[in-house]
Amino acid sequence: MGTIYFDNAATSWPKPPEVLSAMADCxxxxxxxxxxxxxxxxxxxxxxxxxxxxxxxxxxxAGDPSRIVFxxxxxxxxxxxxxxxxxxxxxxxxxxxxxxxxxxxxxxxxTQGVELTVVACRxxxxxxxxxxxxxxxxxxxxxxxxxxxxxxxxxxxxxxxAAAAHAAGALYxxxxxxxxxxxxxxxxxxxVDLLAFTGHKALLGPTGTGGLxxxxxxxxxxxxxxxxxxxxDRELQPGFHPDVHESGTLNVAGIAGLAAGVRxxxxxxxxxxxxxxxxxxxxxxxxAGNIPGLxxxxxxxxxxxxxxxxxxxxxxxxxxxxxxxxxxxxxxARAGLHxxxxxxxxxxxxxxxxxxxxxGWFNTEGEIDAAAAALAExxxxxxxxxxxxx
Amino acid sequence: MDGLITFFASHYALxxxxxxxxxxLPAKLIAGPRDLSPNCGVALRFEYAQxxxxxxxxxxxxxxxxxxxxxxxxxxxxxxxxxxxWRR
Numbered sequence: 001m002g003t004i005y006f007d008n009a010a011t012s013w014p015k016p017p018e019v020l021s022a023m024a025d026c027x028x029x030x031x032x033x034x035x036x037x038x039x040x041x042x043x044x045x046x047x048x049x050x051x052x053x054x055x056x057x058x059x060x061x062a063g064d065p066s067r068i069v070f071x072x073x074x075x076x077x078x079x080x081x082x083x084x085x086x087x088x089x090x091x092x093x094x095x096x097x098x099x100x101x102x103x104x105x106x107x108x109x110x111t112q113g114v115e116l117t118v119v120a121c122r123x124x125x126x127x128x129x130x131x132x133x134x135x136x137x138x139x140x141x142x143x144x145x146x147x148x149x150x151x152x153x154x155x156x157x158x159x160x161x162a163a164a165a166h167a168a169g170a171l172y173x174x175x176x177x178x179x180x181x182x183x184x185x186x187x188x189x190x191x192v193d194l195l196a197f198t199g200h201k202a203l204l205g206p207t208g209t210g211g212l213x214x215x216x217x218x219x220x221x222x223x224x225x226x227x228x229x230x231x232x233d234r235e236l237q238p239g240f241h242p243d244v245h246e247s248g249t250l251n252v253a254g255i256a257g258l259a260a261g262v263r264x265x266x267x268x269x270x271x272x273x274x275x276x277x278x279x280x281x282x283x284x285x286x287x288a289g290n291i292p293g294l295x296x297x298x299x300x301x302x303x304x305x306x307x308x309x310x311x312x313x314x315x316x317x318x319x320x321x322x323x324x325x326x327x328x329x330x331x332x333a334r335a336g337l338h339x340x341x342x343x344x345x346x347x348x349x350x351x352x353x354x355x356x357x358x359x360g361w362f363n364t365e366g367e368i369d370a371a372a373a374a375l376a377e378x379x380x381x382x383x384x385x386x387x388x389x390x
Numbered sequence: 391m392d393g394l395i396t397f398f399a400s401h402y403a404l405x406x407x408x409x410x411x412x413x414x415l416p417a418k419l420i421a422g423p424r425d426l427s428p429n430c431g432v433a434l435r436f437e438y439a440q441x442x443x444x445x446x447x448x449x450x451x452x453x454x455x456x457x458x459x460x461x462x463x464x465x466x467x468x469x470x471x472x473x474x475x476w477r478r
Contacts (some may be wrong), residue, residue, distance in 0.1 A: 025416070031444060035399065035400035035401070035431045036401065036431060037421065038419075038420060038421020038422060038431065038432045039421065039431075042431070042432075043391055043404075043419050046400050046401075046403075046404050046431070046432070047404060049401075049404075050401060050404040050405060051406075053401070054405075054408075064452050065401075066401055066402070066405075066454075067454075073424070097445065229399070229400055229431045230399040230400070230431065231398070231427075232427070232428050233428035238398065238399070240398050240399060240454065241401075242401050243398070243399045243401070252399055316472070
């Protein structure tokens, strides 16, 4: 039994071999601490970090690379943005399909005097734009939304949301954890003020990498303060990018791997990745439609989706389905609530959750066929099981 | 190379090196001289005679710099011809 990996929304696997070799090369040959010393190994490490920054700036058209700061993951980036911008008395708007990496900081900030409005999405995860416009007020400091739901795969219209936020005098923060590397993103064109990303999902880098794009001219208070290698005669945090948000030694080997992932994607083309994932989702949805007892959640429109699909099989819990897929078919999926209870409430799948398939560049249509066959087998077993227990 | 550019952060030093080299100007990263900058990282050596061109390239790429320095021949006693080039 081979392994069919459909958990790319949790973390992508496999990684391109270039990512592994870039990390090994970094540890073997660029072992210094970037930005601290002036010797060749420190410079070599700094070079890797700055190359990665430039590649990422190019990837989502961020212009000035210094406006991309590295973090340990998207959660760290989102906390930096939310705690760095929101103060007691501010109003913030978000959606009901957010991951807890957005929802938990916002719920905590709510206890600190930030007022929060959560705009309800439809059951398929689509966001009513009029409701967002109604929720925005003169006191609104920030609109924060995901770019795509990690449960339903629904893609948000970030250009229209940015325009709505700006029309109300608010800033717009995008959680692009599920989309950077899988869908084309142009922060300049969309008018996004802040964009949080992770390195270990569609960017194909290792865990422990991520970052935040902060539009030029926008100051965000740092989340962490400490050594940066710059302004070392002062005991106050430097105010300039990227050092203001990069205290402590960076994950250089991880960032080197991330850069290799971005280079790989540049060769492939993000449009090709997006088209590939769309094909896989369409193929799965089409085959799933013929399986009795299988309910697929999320929007019907293929253009409105990323490579994430949630479903349930009648009469069997999501965790049981995932366990049987792993044990009997070698298909690896994620069951449950996906760290997004509000998204499941929105879809009507709380507290039971769903089984989630998240496709990536390395998945094939043959794997979709195998998964559909496996689910058909489980469905027929479940139908008999239900009949027998009733 | 008799010119030296110091930076607020190593990020800019690294980018400056790339920008100058892409622009066909010689450039080399060195450990930032402690007496010129509190940045513990690196500074960039370049040809001082090309400073206008170099600074225009950096400005166009929005690379922030701290200062531009010129190494002049010294007339006091301790300098000697055996010293590293940039100390002469």
